[in-house]
Amino acid sequence: xxxxxxxxxxxxxxxxxxxxxxxxxxxxxxxxxxxxxxxxxxxxxxxxxxxxxxxxxxxxxxxxxxxxxxxxxxxxxxxxxxxxxxxxxxxxxxxxxxxxxxxxxxxxxxxxxxxxxxxxxxxxxxxxxxxxxxxxxxxxxxxxxxxxxxxxxxxxxxxxxxxxxxxxxxxxxxxxxxxxxxxxxxxxxxxxxxxxxxxxxxxxxxxxxxxxxxxxxxxxxxxxxxxxxxxxxxxxxxxxxxxxxxxxxxxxxxxxxxxxxxxxxxxxxxxxxxxxxxxxxxxxxxxxxxxxxxxxxxxxxxxxxxxxxxxxxxxxxxxxxxxxxxxxxxxxxxxxxxxxxxxxxxxxxxxxxxxxxxxxxxxxxxxxxxxxxxxxxxxxxxxxxxxxxxxxxxxxxxxxxxxxxxxxxxxxxxxxxxxxxxxxxxxxxxxxxxxxxxxxxxxxxxxxxxxxxxxxxxxxxxxxxxxxxxxxxxxxxxxxxxxxxxxxxxxxxxxxxxxxxxxxxxxxxxxxxxxxxxxxxxxxxxxxxxxxxxxxxxxxxxxxxxxxxxxxxxxxxxxxxxxxxxxxxxxxxxxxxxxxxxxxxxxxxxxxxxxxxxxxxxxxxxxxxxxxxxxxxxxxxxxxxxxxxxxxxxxxx
Numbered sequence: 001x002x003x004x005x006x007x008x009x010x011x012x013x014x015x016x017x018x019x020x021x022x023x024x025x026x027x028x029x030x031x032x033x034x035x036x037x038x039x040x041x042x043x044x045x046x047x048x049x050x051x052x053x054x055x056x057x058x059x060x061x062x063x064x065x066x067x068x069x070x071x072x073x074x075x076x077x078x079x080x081x082x083x084x085x086x087x088x089x090x091x092x093x094x095x096x097x098x099x100x101x102x103x104x105x106x107x108x109x110x111x112x113x114x115x116x117x118x119x120x121x122x123x124x125x126x127x128x129x130x131x132x133x134x135x136x137x138x139x140x141x142x143x144x145x146x147x148x149x150x151x152x153x154x155x156x157x158x159x160x161x162x163x164x165x166x167x168x169x170x171x172x173x174x175x176x177x178x179x180x181x182x183x184x185x186x187x188x189x190x191x192x193x194x195x196x197x198x199x200x201x202x203x204x205x206x207x208x209x210x211x212x213x214x215x216x217x218x219x220x221x222x223x224x225x226x227x228x229x230x231x232x233x234x235x236x237x238x239x240x241x242x243x244x245x246x247x248x249x250x251x252x253x254x255x256x257x258x259x260x261x262x263x264x265x266x267x268x269x270x271x272x273x274x275x276x277x278x279x280x281x282x283x284x285x286x287x288x289x290x291x292x293x294x295x296x297x298x299x300x301x302x303x304x305x306x307x308x309x310x311x312x313x314x315x316x317x318x319x320x321x322x323x324x325x326x327x328x329x330x331x332x333x334x335x336x337x338x339x340x341x342x343x344x345x346x347x348x349x350x351x352x353x354x355x356x357x358x359x360x361x362x363x364x365x366x367x368x369x370x371x372x373x374x375x376x377x378x379x380x381x382x383x384x385x386x387x388x389x390x391x392x393x394x395x396x397x398x399x400x401x402x403x404x405x406x407x408x409x410x411x412x413x414x415x416x417x418x419x420x421x422x423x424x425x426x427x428x429x430x431x432x433x434x435x436x437x438x439x440x441x442x443x444x445x446x447x448x449x450x451x452x453x454x455x456x457x458x459x460x461x462x463x464x465x466x467x468x469x470x471x472x473x474x475x476x477x478x479x480x481x482x483x484x485x486x487x488x489x490x491x492x493x494x495x496x497x498x499x500x501x502x503x504x505x506x507x508x509x510x511x512x513x514x515x516x517x518x519x520x521x522x523x524x525x526x527x528x529x530x531x532x533x534x535x536x537x538x539x540x541x542x543x544x545x546x547x548x549x550x551x552x553x554x555x556x557x558x559x560x561x562x563x564x565x566x567x568x569x570x571x572x573x574x575x576x577x578x579x580x581x582x583x584x585x586x587x588x589x590x591x592x593x594x595x596x597x598x599x600x601x602x603x604x605x606x607x608x609x610x611x612x613x614x615x616x617x618x619x620x621x622x623x624x625x626x627x628x629x630x631x632x633x634x635x636x637x
Contacts, residue, residue: 048122148244158616
């Protein structure tokens with residue numbers, strides 16, 4: 001992805017089903033669960049670099065002793081900082097003699113993270129402040145174990161203001177912070193209600209002391225709590241939470257927008273945002289890892305019993321296609337194949353653009369996340385070339401015209417040429433806040449392999465997606481033009497990004513999308529600028545309606561232009577002024593139809609089509625267009 005955008009977070013959860021002594025005896029460490037949590041988080045490091053956090057909950061701790069622990073970090077390399085500190089503390093305790101690894105009870109009593117339940121989170125911020133208090137896991141405290149709640153997730157809620165108003169109507173005084181805080185308090189409210197009801201019922205029977213706490217813990221029904229708390233939620237989410245008594249839960253939104261996977265055996269239950277980390281960390285086969293189903297809640301009771309139920313009816317399954325195009329690491333076997341197919345399926349467009357001139361075309365990719373799609377494109381082009389060679393030889397053989405010269409020509413020439421033409425040289429530093437300074441630095445993010453392309457060559461570069469086009473113009477094409485190719489062709493494996501996302505990807509300002517800019521420019525060039533204002537008026541008129549009654553009026557902008565026209569205009573807009581190169585820049589985008597062919601199980605495409613899976617999506621789009629027209633540089637949800 002040429003333009004760096006924030007996106008989904010990563011979640012990791014580990015629930016041990018045996019005493020800590022079991023893991024010492026079998027794996028030579030009582031911290032087996034903590035190590036697994038660290039590995040699950042490290043294997044999902046791509047999902048969050050703004051911050052990280054871990055929480056641990058101990059089971060069956062005597063009154064008077066702490067049993068929930070949390071560590072969060074927002075500085076650079078947050079994951080390393082957290083676990084380095086945790087393990088340094090453990091080693092100090094071992095050295096001091098307070099903790100002996102062989103005696104698991106000493107680990108549990110004296111080491112904060114000697115626990116049975118762990119929750120980890122990797123943060124890629126899409127909203128809220130970039131401060132420690134906005135980093136997961138969130139923690140709601142109480143003296144009652146069954147009122148304590150730890151929560152972390154990968155999600156965006158579109159109707160956070162409405163949910164906060166619900167809290168006010170409950171009689172609470174919420175602090176309007178992030179949607180995480182809102183969900184924490186909403187779940188906590190229903191947790192409190194059920195706890196208090198159970199307390200009154202059993203206290204009336206004469207139960208008191210530790211016994212009443214145990215009774216409430218046994219009777220606590222997290223399925224009902226989640227069902228009640230989530231009634232008005234609108235958005236994409238995968239959440240994991242732990243109650244202080246040791247009950248835990250994992251949930252996924254009804255449309256399955258955000259990913260969530262899990263594995264269980266008689267030793268452990270583990271959840272993660274991605275499948276491959278679970279396979280690697282626990283040495284599993286593909287079919288041993290399951291997906292949390294859309295609208296499903298999975299509860300793990302304190303005694304280790306697993307309960308699966310629906311907390312909301314399943315909607316139309318629309319998993320986020322960007323997970324497959326870009327966000328996930330790509331070592332999942334299905335994602336790897338899909339990304340290769342995303343590249344291969346663009347071969348017709350590319351061959352038409354270069355006139356099938358392999359001898360004078362160089363193929364490459366940028367950034368690194370586009371590498372797998374690039375492999376797919378090359379594999380398809382080579383297959384087609386082999387078929388052409390075969391047909392030519394068969395025809396020549398039938399005509400008696402097979403000669404050594406023909407064989408040499410077919411074998412030695414006309415094959416796709418692959419080169420590593422671009423290298424990411426440095427990481428863009430965010431401490432430069434001024435736009436000009438950032439652009440100056442961005443122009444040097446990539447370096448090139450000089451001498452790989454000649455002035456007679458087309459240069460085809462596979463990209464995974466194009467959002468704003470700023471990095472493409474200010475950095476990528478500018479540096480590639482120094483190779484002096486005849487033509488630069490950028491092949492985006494994602495379609496044109498036309499609409500905001502509000503379910504986990506930080507793409508909320510429609511005016512910054514290069515596809516939207518191109519469409520508006522075309523309309524204005526044709527003297528149809530009044531449409532831009534008409535759409536604004538239509539958005540204003542429905543802004544006070546319930547989101548379920550809202551329509552996508554922004555589609556009128558795109559109805560006036562074709563995909564090809566927008567692509568051509570984008571090509572013009574991202575072409576930098578380079579006086580020493582007068583070549584042509586051409587942008588080709590994946591079609592929506594081919595996207596669905598390559599990703600048959602992941603139909604979430606609202607950022608390409610404007611077809612949102614929930615009413616909140618249309619509300620966010622409506623506000624995004626109003627913000628654009630009124631020149632408000634702010635988020636739409």
